Amino acid sequence: MPPTPLAQIILSTSRAHGLVAIPHGEQHRQAARALEEAGFQRNPDGAFVAPLADGPATRQMGRALVHRAHEHGATIITSTRPCLADFGEDLAAGLPGTWSARMELHYHPAVQEDLLGPLWDNGDLLQALLHDPVPGVVFLRNSAGTELLLIERPGHSSGYLLGALAPEAYDDNWEEPHAPRSIVLPGEPDLAARLAATSFLPSYSRALHQRRLDTVLRALERIRAEYETLQAIKASGRYSDGIPLADSRMVPEMERTFADYAWLSFRDVLEHAPVLLSRCHPAATPWPQDAAALDRLRQALADSQETRNEDQELRGALFSVGGWKQARSRFGLAALPAIETWLADSAAFQRQARAAVPGGPLALSAPSPRLLTTRPASPAVPRSSGAHR
Template identity: 60%
Template sequence: MPIPSAEITLTISRPLGLVAIASGKKHPQAHQALENAGFRRLPNGVFTAPLADSQAARATASALVHHAHEHGATIITSSRPYLGDIGTEIAARLPGTWSAELEIYSHPLWQEDLWPMLWEAGEIYRALEDHRIPFASVLKNGTGTELLLIERPGHRSGYLLGALTDREQEDPHDDPTTPHSIVLPADPGLAAHAVTHTFLPAYHRALHNQDLNNVLRALERIREEHQTLQAIKDSGRYSDGVPLGNSRLISGLERDFADHAWLSYRDVLEHAPILLTRCRPAATPWPEDAAALTRLREALDHSQDAWNEWNDLRHDLYSIPRTLPAHEWSQVRGQLGLAVLPAIETWLADSEAFERQARAAVPGGPAALSAPSPRLLTARPAPLPAPRSAAAHR
């Protein structure tokens, strides 16, 4: 059955009255019908009409039917309450300070803006893939957490909740750290309880594991290049057996290694500090790892000047890529890499202690493990997500 090219979804809101949301490829026609019928458009894109005066409400409804027919728009009456209210009621019951904002994806293509941001491969992923989703509520806590709430397609009640992220991520179908979406009941109180006690703990574990994988993946890249460099220095030959001509070539290889190592070590500097704050060696079977974690924290402290310098320079370096020669770009990274080389070597030496302690420190997990859990690393490189557009204001 074809989707109407212009559609008006009607629902009820306690504070707003009658709420109308326009969608479809020809959604401007639905907008015009609503305006002609006397509906008022709010900043988030929904249209409202008061219900306090029953006679006036009947007149507005009659006018809407007339103008919708005139503009070729189909009217759908929803049995669910306004999703904007549901999102706000759930947000008010979550721990901490949360807000909820309704986003409208009037054109069918606009819901595709969610794909790069959706950290999910379960039911909410399939819902966006197989169904028209003209609106959603985005819940935010002000510290970077964003959750997507939609009406559950194919069901008369209930909702789906999944995580949004602006991080680099693996294909959610293949990444074992992906947090799974959850089905929420229609009651906002029960829904908030499920989010608080089921979804958010799983979400925080997923963030922890993703941070850990980013650090371990970075260290593996550095270790491989470091071992290659060391083998060349020890043998006096390149990996293909060709002898090194002179000692200056060694210096060049070391600069190249420092350049590449810095690119990976940035992930350690970005993600490792929060992981280290959660580690409690005394609560694990390996309390002797405390010394290694102290060395790792000191290595991060010693890298702070280089990290600050990189962050100060990064904006300029990215904003003028055409005017900055490639060799100068490499030279900057190489200098930073050489400055933190002792810290990098400390991380390589103590990476096993870090990994088992960070795995034992996963939020909501057991404080003590008999052995480290299997690695969650995947071989697939992380694609860069496309920027998310402000679909709610289109």
Template identity: 60%
Template sequence: MPNPTAEIILTTSRHMGLVAITHGERYQQANRALEEAGFARLPNGASTAPLTDPQAARRTASALVHHAHAHGATITTSTRPYLGDFGTEIAARLPGTWSAELEIYSHPLWQEDLWPMLWEAGEMYRALEDHRIPFASVLKNGLGTELLLIERPGHRSGYLLGALTDREQEDPHDDPTTPHSIVLPADPGLAARAIADTFLPAHRRALHHQDLNNVLRALERIREEHQTLQVIKESGRYSDGIPLRDSRLIGGMERDFADHAWLSYRAVLEHAPLLLTRCRPAATPWPEDTAALTRLREALAFSQDAWDEWNDLRQELYSIPRTLPAHEWSQVRGQLGLAVLPAIETWLADSEAFERQARAAVPGGPAALSAPTPRLLTARPAPLPAPRSAPAHR
């Protein structure tokens, strides 16, 4: 078993002078060496020493070598400037308002915290798998977009940029919507241009496809259960062919369906509004889909009260130390599902038009990303009419 390590990486900053970052299982001993050598600790965990006075800088360097040896820490001099500066310089050049914050993963286990957030299946993924990443810069635009910037391991220059997300996601290798990291040059202006012109548009398209897939998967789950329920109601038999003993059982089945349908329909309420704003039927080969999209927007508006009630209830329960029992949650979901059943049936009926229009509306071009609020669906039109008869494919 290898001996625990204590390492110090030295780099330079135009604003702060000498910057030291510690890592390894015994990183705290490396921090003590820096403290005893006269380095000042920053809030992000890095340490600095000025370089304005050459003689003082030489004394600090000599003291660091001495104290690092005393504490069993090794010193490595980086060939690249301080990543915190590079991230800030990129953020200042990106479209919109961006910030950059250096994160330090001194203990090797801390690097593992990046895995649940990483939305990436390219070189960045392999870098985290195969290399120690002691620090990274996280770029944020304040609207839900977060990017991870690291020094490209195994290379003397260049950087890697990948996407972070707080969304639930599948294995990035199995999800075709997963965006891939890109290699950035050492010049912050060129790096920012590559992000704005290449990575952000690709990331925006990936979000569009992920939202669309979430909606389509939700509708498919609802459709399957809806078809099963319709067959049972029409035939008077369970799906395995056994006759119903009592027709009153249908009521319970409808409540169960409404419960399950609401769980899936939430994905439609959360992701479909933004997708619909991008749809332009007149610019596609299917301008006749305009009427279907109007019905879908009306269905979302019809669902607004139930969506508000759901979010208010969840917020209320999160703010108190108790939660509803499982069967009461089921009743709540069932009631909400029954309330929006006309809207759900509209979405099932017009899902094909929605899919082709949303696929034709994949966004592109250099634009800052924004995250839609889950509480606002669309402007409320007139009340939704009674549901139409089920189409042939249902």
């Protein structure tokens, strides 16, 4: 991030508050003190404001601010854009559906680093938060839980950057391959809203659909590998490295261990598969025969809902490590029929979900490598992983 003055006062105008000032920099307290001594009032959102209705009083306050800023070593910067909060509210009003806009100020430059974790972007917005001072942001949120991030475009006298935050279910967003690219918006709110609605939001929806799909497929892939290993051991009476089981009574414990592992992954299916299934319409695809498989998958999710609810209730309670592991094993065993249904019908789910990408034609291209396709049967004695399983 390039060096900035240790204490800045960034001025802009607002239709609701008149003159708006943001103290910023490593010594932002000095800037805030200058504003207070010049007669500015601090708003609940942290901005300092002064009315513009009284011309003589405004000029007097302006002269006082110049003197106080000089005394406290603060640099005054006059923005060429209106207050970011105003633009955010205008943008929210022009987007489809119902959106709210919330301003957040960053007095200290380091605070903006907190946005990097939830940010889901691989474009200019990410680069701005990494390399440029961002004294203020606006969060835009709709009733469906979509959350966007708006900032002024750094290094330019006009324009804005709009990007996305990841849904709450995701916390590993750094260099995530499906992240949508942020978009540059013009300074006219109506035009900016149309551009966001017709360009960014559809790309966001497609990216989120693909991320959800890959999350479900990878979860099933992990479960499948362990499931096939367990079935091979039970059928052959041997461990993965070929050593015979010493006692068949060990099998139930192996099943409980598998159930614990499978439940951890199946929670991803329960979280993300319902919205994907809701978009699937087999009759509109080349595979209308998949309708029965999708019905089985929906029923499997419904059958697991009570178990999922119990898991969510207990997850917030204090558990010993052993007690929590036993609970997960119990959940996995209860959900085992649903898990087996999802493993059996995963191919139908994959092609239907790929065909249901929002705002696009049927996805008839080849499925992504590595993810679920029809897999060959495992050998009777699976390859050793270096330990008994």
